[in-house]
Amino acid sequence: xxxxxxxxxxxxxxxxxxxxxxxxxxxxxxxxxxxxxxxxxxxxxxxxxxxxxxxxxxxxxxxxxxxxxxxxxxxxxxxxxxxxxxxxxxxxxxxxxxxxxxxxxxxxxxxxxxxxxxxxxxxxxxxxxxxxxxxxxxxxxxxxxxxxxxxxxxxxxxxxxxxxxxxxxxxxxxxxxxxxxxxxxxxxxxxxxxxxxxxxxxxxxxxxxxxxxxxxxxxxxxxxxxxxxxxxxxxxxxxxxxxxxxxxxxxxxxxxxxx
Amino acid sequence: xxxxxxxxxxxxxxxxxxxxxxxxxxxxxxxxxxxxxxxxxxxxxxxxxxxxxxxxxxxxxxxxxxxxxxxxxxxxxxxxxxxxxxxxxxxxxxxxxxxxxxxxxxxxxxxxxxxxxxxxxxxxxxxxxxxxxxxxxxxxxxxxxxxxxxxxxxxxxxxxxxxxxxxxxxxxxxxxxxxxxxxxxxxxxxxxxxxxxxxxxxxxxxxxxxxxxxxxxxxxxxxxxxxxxxxxxxxxxxxxxxxxxxxxxxxxxxxxxxxxxxxxxxxxxxxxxxxxxxxxxxxxxxxxxxxxxxxxxxxxxxxxxxxxxxxxxxxxxxxxxxx
Numbered sequence: 001x002x003x004x005x006x007x008x009x010x011x012x013x014x015x016x017x018x019x020x021x022x023x024x025x026x027x028x029x030x031x032x033x034x035x036x037x038x039x040x041x042x043x044x045x046x047x048x049x050x051x052x053x054x055x056x057x058x059x060x061x062x063x064x065x066x067x068x069x070x071x072x073x074x075x076x077x078x079x080x081x082x083x084x085x086x087x088x089x090x091x092x093x094x095x096x097x098x099x100x101x102x103x104x105x106x107x108x109x110x111x112x113x114x115x116x117x118x119x120x121x122x123x124x125x126x127x128x129x130x131x132x133x134x135x136x137x138x139x140x141x142x143x144x145x146x147x148x149x150x151x152x153x154x155x156x157x158x159x160x161x162x163x164x165x166x167x168x169x170x171x172x173x174x175x176x177x178x179x180x181x182x183x184x185x186x187x188x189x190x191x192x193x194x195x196x197x198x199x200x201x202x203x204x205x206x207x208x209x210x211x212x213x214x215x216x217x218x219x220x221x222x223x224x225x226x227x228x229x230x231x232x233x234x235x236x237x238x239x240x241x242x243x244x245x246x247x248x249x250x251x252x253x254x255x256x257x258x259x
Numbered sequence: 260x261x262x263x264x265x266x267x268x269x270x271x272x273x274x275x276x277x278x279x280x281x282x283x284x285x286x287x288x289x290x291x292x293x294x295x296x297x298x299x300x301x302x303x304x305x306x307x308x309x310x311x312x313x314x315x316x317x318x319x320x321x322x323x324x325x326x327x328x329x330x331x332x333x334x335x336x337x338x339x340x341x342x343x344x345x346x347x348x349x350x351x352x353x354x355x356x357x358x359x360x361x362x363x364x365x366x367x368x369x370x371x372x373x374x375x376x377x378x379x380x381x382x383x384x385x386x387x388x389x390x391x392x393x394x395x396x397x398x399x400x401x402x403x404x405x406x407x408x409x410x411x412x413x414x415x416x417x418x419x420x421x422x423x424x425x426x427x428x429x430x431x432x433x434x435x436x437x438x439x440x441x442x443x444x445x446x447x448x449x450x451x452x453x454x455x456x457x458x459x460x461x462x463x464x465x466x467x468x469x470x471x472x473x474x475x476x477x478x479x480x481x482x483x484x485x486x487x488x489x490x491x492x493x494x495x496x497x498x499x500x501x502x503x504x505x506x507x508x509x510x511x512x513x514x515x516x517x518x519x520x521x522x523x524x525x526x527x528x529x530x531x532x533x534x535x536x537x538x539x540x541x542x543x544x545x546x547x548x549x550x551x552x553x554x555x556x557x558x559x560x561x562x563x564x565x566x567x568x569x570x571x572x573x574x575x576x577x578x579x580x581x582x
Binding site: 054056075076077080081085086088092093094095096097101104105106107108109111113115118119120121125128129132168169172 | 427430431434435436437438439441442445446448449450451452453454455456457463509557
């Protein structure tokens with residue numbers, strides 16, 4: 001696997017906010033089909049790094065390339081269309097929209113009917129909307145959310161909202177899925193379900209997944225490789241066992257949790 | 260299956276609207292309805308167009324714009340120039356009014372829609388005032404004393420334009436494009452991350468809204484014999500904003516309903532100019548205390564039909580008909 005061309009290549013990327021270096025000199029390579037973890041103590045710059053990958057922030061140094069194509073200075077929606085999709089640490093669903101409409105929004109960029117077609121209700125509108133309907137329902141079935149489809153997103157229980165957010169991210173048809181603390185606030189049972197789900201979608205959709213997580217059992221259990229970020233810099237990188245025993249990581253983050 | 264039910268309510272509304280149109284047309288052409296009521300009717304129609312076009316910008320896309328009277332003014336003056344100065348037919352004037360307002364919407368929208376919330380509100384307010392002051396200083400359109408316009412707006416014109424406005428906005432909203440706009444309203448960052456070109460949809464909503472405000476302006480200009488820049492001050496913008504907020508942000512039928520109710524209230528309070536503003540303000544205050552989500556919340560009349568199946572059909576329908 002290591003021999004193939006990386007799907008995502010992050011080359012000494014960094015960002016400054018004024019005098020503050022939030023992230024600096026980060027090198028990450030993700031290969032097709034991998035499930036990689038990104039860990040680090042609070043304020044280490046993990047979410048900032050996600051924001052750099054998705055174009056919310058423009059890196060002040062370094063380059064980010066997806067399949068060899070430079071993504072620097074691309075607008076977020078274009079990056080999503082090129083194949084990077086994400087979930088958010090604090091759930092950001094379209095809370096007033098129904099569950100199925102949330103998924104349909106993500107599917108929007110694949111829609112073929114334009115504004116005039118919808119305004120004049122041309123045949124393209126109906127076939128396009130029907131296709132979206134079916135596709136969205138299919139996603140909801142995979143995530144076991146189809147019986148909630150007409151419910152407003154804000155009325156779902158917390159765990160289901162997390163699932164919906166992942167379903168929505170997948171509907172955007174990504175090659176690389178970024179999950180920002182998907183297990184936050186979940187109980188151990190829900191976390192276990194989530195682990196199975198992630199393993200399943202990865203196979204089903206042929207995805208590469210990059211995961212930020214604080215739940216060590218989840219990270220150590222499912223990730224093939226782990227990057228560790230502290231104070232905006234990569235301090236370690238390797239297989240879960242290596243990370244577990246890396247003195248720098250233990251010092252920075254894991255403390256005595258891992259024995 | 261839901262679409263079938265919705266379309267049932269939809270066709271019912273259309274039929275009721277056509278019946279309402281027929282009755283009104285009959286009473287008008289036979290002189291049963293006195294000119295005062297005819298004028299109120301026209302005014303209601305124009306206000307519905309203004310309310311629904313602003314509803315698309317504020318209620319659906321979530322862009323707080325309070326310069327809608329600016330688009331109204333652009334449409335009114337553009338169409339008046341077409342008929343009075345260039346002596347072109349009314350239909351061309353109406354379309355020109357809409358198109359020029361839409362162009363103005365795009366020119367204003369592209370830079371100012373980068374702003375959010377309060378800042379956007381102030382920028383659009385500024386736009387409205389700029390339009391008014393510019394018109395005030397153009398001698399060609401009469402400056403402060405205004406411009407004489409012949410009376411060309413008739414009930415069929417108003418009715419047709421209202422129907423088209425409401426239908427287009429409804430069709431736009433109930434499509435993937437409308438959902439894209441709503442996603443911008445709900446969470447712009449997430450919409451962006453889901454591949455929605457947020458700037459495009461904000462500008463699109465702005466342009467469509469401005470277009471119909473321009474059409475409304477054309478009808479407005481040709482209904483009142485004279486147009487003056489002072490008719491299009493920021494108070495006019497606030498009137499339109501109040502329709503949208505009172506109707507319920509995000510509800511198309513709500514803004515239609517609010518436009519009808521408030522137009523009737525203001526018309527009949529015109530005899531009591533001293534108390535008019537007090538009553539009007541009182542209505543708004545009470546509304547915001549007891550029903551802050553607006554008349555309809557985010558619901559539509561058609562959804563009331565299908566979900567509850569109450570016997571309120573005819574009552575709801577009569578509101579719909581004016582739409």
